[in-house]
Amino acid sequence: MKIYDWPTGPYPARVRIALAEKNLQSRVQFVSVNLWKGERKRPDFVAKKNYSGTLPVLELDDGTFIAECTAITEYLDALDGAPTLTGGTPREKGLIHMMSKRAELELLDAISVYFHHATPGLGPDVEIYQNAEWGFRQRDKALRGMHYFNAILERQPFVAGEVFSMADITVIGGLIFAGLVNLPVPAECEALQAWYARMQERSSVKNRVTMSESTEACV
Amino acid sequence: MKIYDWPTGPYPARVRIALAEKNLQSRVQFVSVNLWKGERKRPDFVAKKNYSGTLPVLELDDGTFIAECTAITEYLDALDGAPTLTGGTPREKGLIHMMSKRAELELLDAISVYFHHATPGLGPDVEIYQNAEWGFRQRDKALRGMHYFNAILERQPFVAGEVFSMADITVIGGLIFAGLVNLPVPAECEALQAWYARMQERSSVKNRVTMSESTEACV
Numbered sequence: 001m002k003i004y005d006w007p008t009g010p011y012p013a014r015v016r017i018a019l020a021e022k023n024l025q026s027r028v029q030f031v032s033v034n035l036w037k038g039e040r041k042r043p044d045f046v047a048k049k050n051y052s053g054t055l056p057v058l059e060l061d062d063g064t065f066i067a068e069c070t071a072i073t074e075y076l077d078a079l080d081g082a083p084t085l086t087g088g089t090p091r092e093k094g095l096i097h098m099m100s101k102r103a104e105l106e107l108l109d110a111i112s113v114y115f116h117h118a119t120p121g122l123g124p125d126v127e128i129y130q131n132a133e134w135g136f137r138q139r140d141k142a143l144r145g146m147h148y149f150n151a152i153l154e155r156q157p158f159v160a161g162e163v164f165s166m167a168d169i170t171v172i173g174g175l176i177f178a179g180l181v182n183l184p185v186p187a188e189c190e191a192l193q194a195w196y197a198r199m200q201e202r203s204s205v206k207n208r209v210t211m212s213e214s215t216e217a218c219v
Numbered sequence: 220m221k222i223y224d225w226p227t228g229p230y231p232a233r234v235r236i237a238l239a240e241k242n243l244q245s246r247v248q249f250v251s252v253n254l255w256k257g258e259r260k261r262p263d264f265v266a267k268k269n270y271s272g273t274l275p276v277l278e279l280d281d282g283t284f285i286a287e288c289t290a291i292t293e294y295l296d297a298l299d300g301a302p303t304l305t306g307g308t309p310r311e312k313g314l315i316h317m318m319s320k321r322a323e324l325e326l327l328d329a330i331s332v333y334f335h336h337a338t339p340g341l342g343p344d345v346e347i348y349q350n351a352e353w354g355f356r357q358r359d360k361a362l363r364g365m366h367y368f369n370a371i372l373e374r375q376p377f378v379a380g381e382v383f384s385m386a387d388i389t390v391i392g393g394l395i396f397a398g399l400v401n402l403p404v405p406a407e408c409e410a411l412q413a414w415y416a417r418m419q420e421r422s423s424v425k426n427r428v429t430m431s432e433s434t435e436a437c438v
Contacts, residue, residue, distance in 0.1 A: 014398040051367055052324055058313070068320040070289075075313030094277070094285040094294030100289040105271055134353045150268055 001028045004049060006035040006055035007209045010177035012056045014069040015076075015090035016084030016185035016211050017169050020084055022076050030212030038126035069173075070100060073166050079111065092160075093156045099152075099160040099167035114139035115181050139183065142174070150189035157195075164202075172199050220247050222397075223268060224275035224426045225254040229396035231275045233288040235297075235430050236388045237304055239423035241295050249431030257345035265274065288392075289379065290321060292385050304385045311379075318371075320377040325364030326393035334360035334400050335386035361393070369408035376414075391418050 003019075005012035007030075019025050028195040033039045034054055050057045050067035058066045058075065066072055077083045087093040120134025123129040149171055152159060159167040175185065175196050185193050199205050222238075224231035226249075232350040238244050239264065252258045252274055259265075269276045269286035277294065278283045285291055296302040306312040337354025340346040368390055370380060379386040394415050404412050418424050 045341070052321060060310065064314070066310075066317050068317045071313045071316035071320060074316045075309045075382045078309035078312050090294045090297035091279065091283060091285075093297050095289035095292045097293045098285050101290060103273060126257060129356070131350065131353050131356070134350050135347070137350070 001061060002030045002031050003028050003060040003212075004040075004059065005054050006033055006211075007212055008180075009035055009055055010112075010173045010180065011054065011057070011069055013176050014169050014173045014206050015056045015058070015072050016208040017172065017204045018073045018076055018166070018172050020207065020211065021164075021202075024076060024079065032204075032212075036122055038122065038127070041126070043072075061076075063116070064136055068207075069170070070097075070166070073169070077166075082151060085164075085169070087160075087165065093167075096160045096165045096167050100165075100170040103145075103149070103159065103167060103170035103174055107142050107150060108170060108177060110138040110142040110145060111174060111177040111181060111183060114142065114183070115177070117216060142183065143186070145174075146185055146189050146192060150192035153191040153195045168199065172205060174197070220280060221250050221278040222247050222275050222431075223250045223259075223278065224431075225252060226431055227399075228254055228274055228344050229331075229392045229399065230245050230273065230288055232395050233388050233392045234277070234291050235424045235427040236391065236421075237292045237295055237385070238422075239426065239430065240304060240383075240388075241298070242358070243295060243298065246428055251431075255297050255341055255342065255345070260345070288389070288391045288414055289316075289385070292388070296385075304383075304388070305383065306330060306379075311384075315379045315384045315386050317381070319384075319389040322368070322378065322389035322393055322435040324366075325367060327389060327396060328366060329361040330393060330396040330400060333361065333402070334396070338400060354381045358402065361397070363395075364393070365411060369411040372410040372414045385419065390412060391424060 003015060005015065019028060033045065035055065039045060040050070040055050049059070049065050052067060054067065056067075056069070056072065058072045060066070065217050066075055070101045074086055077085045087096045108207050114135045116127055116135070117122050117130045118139060121130070149159065158161065158164050176187065185196065222234060224234065238247060252264070253273065259269070259274050265272050268278070268284050271286060273286065275288070277291045279285065285294055293305055296304045299372065300348045306315045333354045334340050335346055337351045337353070337358060340349070368378065375381065377383050377387050379388050387402065397404065
């Protein structure tokens with residue numbers, strides 16, 4: 001398998017963490033797609049690998065491309081027949097998918113919109129359209145989202161309940177992005193801060209950027 | 220189980236179609252949440268049922284609330300142990316989740332933003348903030364999305380491949396919403412139009428609005 005991504009990206013982090021949690025790193029070759037040059041938006045990448053022009057993208061050995069972090073995580077989690085990130089029972093699946101989607105809507109995707117629309121983002125060559133007002137609204141939404149997840153983590157150890165799951169990974173992605181755009185977790189969100197400190201001790205999270213030692217460039 | 224929704228809503232349609240495809244309608248009681256009065260945004264609904272303030276929401280018999288269409292579909296599809304909407308193999312799961320998410324990003328959610336931001340939407344009492352420029356950008360994105368899904372359906376019978384899946388349901392949701400906001404499928408998108416005509420012949424799609432004959436109001 002190949003993963004097209006950019007080592008420090010918050011969305012790529014989600015798949016890198018999932019890979020490490022599943023212990024599948026050795027089965028993957030990383031291909032670097034330069035985020036700062038907007039390579040993921042180029043016509044060839046969009047036409048062949050991912051219509052939405054986002055990273056990461058998984059390429060299977062048969063040439064199938066799978067984009068979107070949740071979809072890639074579903075693929076990886078089902079690979080060995082023992083899902084550990086997306087739940088086993090119907091209730092677990094439902095709750096994990098709900099909380100992961102909520103972490104996108106209320107945190108990660110909101111911060112992404114803030115970055116691309118209300119800050120210089122990836123620079124004028126890549127950010128060819130910006131809507132700053134929308135970006136600032138999304139920043140405020142993300143700050144409210146941090147309080148929401150803090151309240152969740154005051155009453156349970158992980159985002160979707162008693163065990164680590166894809167939902168934790170999505171919130172981690174959100175806080176990685178928050179760190180990159182200098183949007184710190186508010187001091188009063190102590191449970192969220194304590195959870196994030198615990199998450200950063202996991203080797204899957206700690207080693208995510210250096211996971212791909214032998215990368216090749218995506219031409 | 221209970222489903223909190225609004226019978227004609229495009230997102231509620233996704234879960235109603237999934238329920239009918241799984242033949243689970245008889246196990247569900249529908250509770251009507253008035254979309255036009257913004258009941259889904261009220262503090263009590265947001266605090267107890269769905270932080271994001273969207274419909275539909277599934278309530279399990281143990282009192283657990285599951286929001287987000289994909290999460291609810293995952294729950295329902297796993298209920299009888301024979302998933303028919305979200306795929307069996309890792310590759311099927313990955314492709315179905317990718318195409319369903321893409322249908323949200325490039326079609327359904329884009330039309331929703333257009334409706335709520337660049338048209339009167341649900342009226343001034345509900346639409347307390349609008350960003351028309353963003354809304355029109357999303358409308359244009361949705362029109363491009365129709366061309367994308369048309370190209371997909373020119374080469375395969377269903378959105379994620381050879382069989383009907385959650386990804387078809389999400390595109391159906393998008394075209395239901397497109398119909399409500401008078402954003403017709405372009406005439407040149409013949410494969411998308413032919414597929415949609417076929418989808419509307421399915422009883423799950425045809426009978427979705429009248430599924431809930433005995434509703435109760437959500438106070």
